[in-house]
Amino acid sequence: MTQNAPTYDVIAVGNAIVDVLAPCQPAFLDAQGLVAGSMQLVDAERSASLYAAMAPGVEASGGSAGNTVAGVGSFGGRAAYIGKVADDQLGGVFTHDITAAGVHFATPPLKDGAATGQGTGVCMINVTDDGQRTMCTFLGAANQLTVEDIDADLIGASAIVYLEGYLFDPAPARAAFEAAAAAAHAAGRKVAITLSDSFVVHRWRAELLEFIAASADIVLANEAELAALFETEDFDAAADRLAAMVEVAAVTRGADGSVVIAGEQRVKVAAFPVDKVVDTTGAGDQYAAGLLLGLARGLSLEDAGKLGSLAASEVIAHWGPRPMTTLETLAKGKGLVLG
Secondary structure: OOOOOOOEEEEEEOOOEEEEEEEOOHHHHHHOOOOOOOEEEOOHHHHHHHHHHOOOOEEEEEOHHHHHHHHHHHOOOOEEEEOOOEOOHHHHHHHHHHHHOOEEEOOOOEOOOHHHOOOOEEEEEEEOOOOOEEEEEEOHHHHHOOHHHOOHHHHHOEEEEEEEHHHHOOHHHHHHHHHHHHHHHHOOOEEEEEOOOHHHHHHHHHHHHHHHHHHOOEEEEEHHHHHHHHOOOOHHHHHHHHHHHOOEEEEEOHHHOEEEEEOOEEEEEOOOOOOOOOOOOOHHHHHHHHHHHHHHOOOOHHHHHHHHHHHHHHHOOOOOOOOOOOHHHHHHHOOOOOO
């Protein structure tokens, strides 16, 4: 069967979240009972109390997979997104921002979300001086993503469907996650998943392994997530195990760059240097943007990994999880292949 050319390079399914980012000291995390570098889910009351205690911050549309497709758009790629916001002010902000990034977004908003305590999701992100972020997420409307929100035709029109590991937390969203993967494979497309956070992996290790073995073609992780998935600190052994399960495995290693593996190919990609790490929020998301765009366009593992490394270096040099410089222009200036 001849497969139709994809309309989109990447479509992402994820938690539509507005981020609130603020600087903090380690003592603040201790006082709030927060584990540095972690992500935890909180209720509306805890989210509000944390917001009141935080230093003055910056609001920016975020959500892991939303950040990734915004990055794809910044590279000049064709991107789409499925995620749930409420019909409230923050929902309008999120919709405006992702659309302005050149991303197709048409998921119907949750009606009366604010009135029922399910307003647009918010993530409180406290960033220490070394750029590390500690996140507390109120999912709100994002938690209400259901199978009915999965547009199978839109999924089938995308070269790669990218699934956010955070969706393993709420059961209705996990069902939507499974539906999206099924729709992608029914259309002959590739399924990519990010493990999202080591705490997610600890909670859902067995389910994630089962999903990866059955449905994933591409997996993205960082070192901590990889170690949690296979319960070992032996990086090479864990990377080999992951690579044996999927077509492409990509593992980020912070300042040490990343490793991208496909079959017998094992490519080490150096990190692009930055003058100062300001905020690591969105680093993995933007790495995914470059890597997935490269894979969707048929680039080599090395060239795709370089796009990911470049995007990550751009985002960690400023506040916020999305590019502030056009990644397409930046890539061309570095002589990188865009496909």
